[in-house]
Amino acid sequence: MFSGSVRTCDIVIFVRADYSSAMDPEDVCKIAPHLLASTTAHGPPEHGGRVKTRDDLPGPYVSATLLGIHDSPNISALDPDLENTGTYSVCVSPFGTTRPANTCSDWTPNASSFGWYPNVQIHVRFSRSNAHLAVPTHTHTHARALL
Numbered sequence: 001m002f003s004g005s006v007r008t009c010d011i012v013i014f015v016r017a018d019y020s021s022a023m024d025p026e027d028v029c030k031i032a033p034h035l036l037a038s039t040t041a042h043g044p045p046e047h048g049g050r051v052k053t054r055d056d057l058p059g060p061y062v063s064a065t066l067l068g069i070h071d072s073p074n075i076s077a078l079d080p081d082l083e084n085t086g087t088y089s090v091c092v093s094p095f096g097t098t099r100p101a102n103t104c105s106d107w108t109p110n111a112s113s114f115g116w117y118p119n120v121q122i123h124v125r126f127s128r129s130n131a132h133l134a135v136p137t138h139t140h141t142h143a144r145a146l147l
Contacts, residue, residue, distance in 0.1 A: 005060075009095035009104035010051045011036060012062045013114070014088035014122060021084065029091035029114035036108070050104070068124045090120045 006012055013032040020028045035047040048064045068086035093109035 006051050006062075006092060007095065008051055008053050008060050009099075009101075009107065010060075011049065011093040011095075011109055011114075012051055013048045013091040013093075014064055014066055015047075015091055015116075016066075016068075016085065017087040017089065018084040020089055020116075020118070025116065025118070028089070028116045028118075030111045032091040032093070032114045033109065033111050066122065066124045086124045088122045088124070089116065089118045090122075091116050 011032075013029075013035050015028055015031065015035070019031065023031075036049060038046065046065050046067065048062050051060045051062050053060050066088055091114040093113045093115075095104065095107065099107060
């Protein structure tokens with residue numbers, strides 16, 4: 001279970017349930033460095049990234065575009081396809097207190113520094129108010145998440 005809080009410079013990566021459910025629990029966050037590397041090549045970032053702060057927000061945040069596959073008319077109904085492709089758990093790698101603050105932007109954690117928090121979950125669903133994020137030729141669900 002997750003306890004504590006994320007801080008500026010920590011790395012937060014969201015892992016979709018259809019990936020994590022196919023892995024041994026101790027292996028889930030081994031994919032996090034790959035997802036972080038692919039995230040930095042996209043805008044807006046996929047999967048999460050470095051925790052940041054902004055003056056107009058009350059706390060730290062991470063931006064992500066979380067992609068699902070299966071849309072459901074009722075997100076509260078039991079639906080294994082929606083659950084697997086629209087649910088994300090969290091891998092967190094703390095920046096720590098011993099690194100110099102000026103290394104925040106270029107620090108890259110290795111796989112063993114991530115902890116998996118399967119009970120910290122985000123569920124995505126399509127929102128017409130975010131239709132500008134949707135790609136009409138795909139059936140993906142798009143959501144923008146601030147942590």
